[in-house]
Amino acid sequence: xxxxxxxxxxxxxxxxxxxxxxxxxLDFPDLTAEGAFPFxxxxxxxxxxxxxxxxxxxxxxFGAGALAGCAxxxxxxxxxxxxxxxxxxxxxxxxxxxxxxxxxRANLPLIAKNPIMRGSESWLGASIDPTLASLIAFxxxxxxxxxxxILFFHTELGVALGALGDNEAAVVSVGVNPVxxxxxxxALGNGLAGLSGxxxxxxxxxxxxxxxxxxxxxxxASVMLGELVMRSNRIGVLLLRVLxxxxxxxxxxxxxxxxxxxxxxxxxxxxxxxxxLVVAALALxxxxxxxxxxxxx
Amino acid sequence: xxxxxxIEVAFGRGTPDERLVLRGIDLEVPKGQRATVxxxxxxxxxxxxxxxxxxxxxxxxxxxxxxxxxxxxxxxxRARYVGRVRQDPLAGTAGGMTVLDNLALASRKGPRRLxxxxxxxxxxxxxxxxxxxxxxxxxxxxxxxNRLSGGQRQALTLLMAAISRPSVLLLDEHTxxxxxxxxxxxxxxxxRFVSEYGLTAMSVTHDMKRALxxxxxxxxxxxxxxxxxxxxxxKDGMDVQKLVALFGKARGEIYADDGALxx
Numbered sequence: 001x002x003x004x005x006x007x008x009x010x011x012x013x014x015x016x017x018x019x020x021x022x023x024x025x026l027d028f029p030d031l032t033a034e035g036a037f038p039f040x041x042x043x044x045x046x047x048x049x050x051x052x053x054x055x056x057x058x059x060x061x062f063g064a065g066a067l068a069g070c071a072x073x074x075x076x077x078x079x080x081x082x083x084x085x086x087x088x089x090x091x092x093x094x095x096x097x098x099x100x101x102x103x104x105r106a107n108l109p110l111i112a113k114n115p116i117m118r119g120s121e122s123w124l125g126a127s128i129d130p131t132l133a134s135l136i137a138f139x140x141x142x143x144x145x146x147x148x149x150i151l152f153f154h155t156e157l158g159v160a161l162g163a164l165g166d167n168e169a170a171v172v173s174v175g176v177n178p179v180x181x182x183x184x185x186x187a188l189g190n191g192l193a194g195l196s197g198x199x200x201x202x203x204x205x206x207x208x209x210x211x212x213x214x215x216x217x218x219x220x221a222s223v224m225l226g227e228l229v230m231r232s233n234r235i236g237v238l239l240l241r242v243l244x245x246x247x248x249x250x251x252x253x254x255x256x257x258x259x260x261x262x263x264x265x266x267x268x269x270x271x272x273x274x275x276x277l278v279v280a281a282l283a284l285x286x287x288x289x290x291x292x293x294x295x296x297x
Numbered sequence: 298x299x300x301x302x303x304i305e306v307a308f309g310r311g312t313p314d315e316r317l318v319l320r321g322i323d324l325e326v327p328k329g330q331r332a333t334v335x336x337x338x339x340x341x342x343x344x345x346x347x348x349x350x351x352x353x354x355x356x357x358x359x360x361x362x363x364x365x366x367x368x369x370x371x372x373x374x375r376a377r378y379v380g381r382v383r384q385d386p387l388a389g390t391a392g393g394m395t396v397l398d399n400l401a402l403a404s405r406k407g408p409r410r411l412x413x414x415x416x417x418x419x420x421x422x423x424x425x426x427x428x429x430x431x432x433x434x435x436x437x438x439x440x441x442x443n444r445l446s447g448g449q450r451q452a453l454t455l456l457m458a459a460i461s462r463p464s465v466l467l468l469d470e471h472t473x474x475x476x477x478x479x480x481x482x483x484x485x486x487x488x489r490f491v492s493e494y495g496l497t498a499m500s501v502t503h504d505m506k507r508a509l510x511x512x513x514x515x516x517x518x519x520x521x522x523x524x525x526x527x528x529x530x531x532k533d534g535m536d537v538q539k540l541v542a543l544f545g546k547a548r549g550e551i552y553a554d555d556g557a558l559x560x
Contacts, residue, residue: 156409166391170399173389173471174461175377175406233395233441 003131010142011199013246018192019219026185027165032072035091036065037197038189038211042101044198047176054115065194066187071185096207108207116202153235188235217274222246224281299465300325304358318344320521331498336518346467351375353542377406380463382471389454392443403457448479458508459490468500
């Protein structure tokens, strides 16, 4: 049970990192992840089913998500379509592409071939419990990814990306093309969503075209729950707390699934629970932010 | 060096409300000169800066920066040569980022690399620079810029504009939103940076007295034209009263010209 929460928290946490980059770093309300997540699952799943190695499938899933992000950015910047609409257009189109990638089916089982899960279960040898081994593998993998992201946000490119969401004029004034920079950021965020989708497909044992439904709300809920946990202006802490928020979110979802019946909550109500969580986290953070201001008078 | 040739800017182009805001500006500001632009509201001062920086498209004319015509370049491309400080202290910095990150962002013009934003050497250099502001910001490098006061933030914006070494620095009423004390501090810093970094600077002000005291050259605009352009002895011999008289005379001449055209 705890292992399941932790694993899910880490896997979907990668998607939440993508949502964080779009919504918080870039201040770009990007819904593409709703399409990039299942697109990554479809591409990764199809590659795995055709016998490709795990790392290659994950890399391709990241690339697929990044490509989806580029499409949204092109629609938004090229045609001056509002960000939300651009994301919806991409996500709608991707649904059909996912079906094609999965060979005309809506669901591709990964029972026979699942190198990512099998590999993560057996890499520490037969004496270690497979669930524990895969948890350690995913924790290490996520830690490496987090480290790479933290390093990235300390590069010239990363700092400019952070400034772009804050004040575009500050980025323009140092001679940087804001459109290209924002495209890079959107691609990075959706690449993470795609990667997360492929990992989720491996974890669930199937890739499904409906994987993405409600994923943005889940990502946002994770980001916001993380923001309730602690405050900081250090990018490392900001990214880490997204993962913590994701773990917290999965724990709450697990509680809803396991003990929700006591309050009359069925699995059908989980999406409503997600929406309520987003609203509650928003309300709580507003309330928290109001306190010190009132004190200052 | 900056040279403007027959700059025209129109608002509402292609609509019945089309209106020329800049009507053929010819202006050359040599390297190292500090020119002050004055004029009433609507004279086209900010639009002139927008035209130089590439914020608004030109209807006609050419913008030479260091001998190269940059009129076809977009704002971000021109920003490699043009630095700008606006009236609003919030406009030039990323408030949600630290003082150090903002300085690091401004320490170089042009495309960003996948290299560390703050090397130990750059950090030492930036700390030295920010300490020169005399505002204690060197002890607040890790604090977000939105926790600074307006004066501190404007001083930081000015420093950021200076360390990126633009060919031309545009100061658009950059002390107007500050209280007198902070305005004084920022004015002194401006004077120092402009001479220290050898910048070519143009500044807009509403204050005729200050315009006469500051800079090497005084440019007065009215209805999209340069109507007075004084430097050297001519400028030194000027006082506010004479300037107002000159303004009235030049304005009258323009109307006379228009009248001649219409008749």
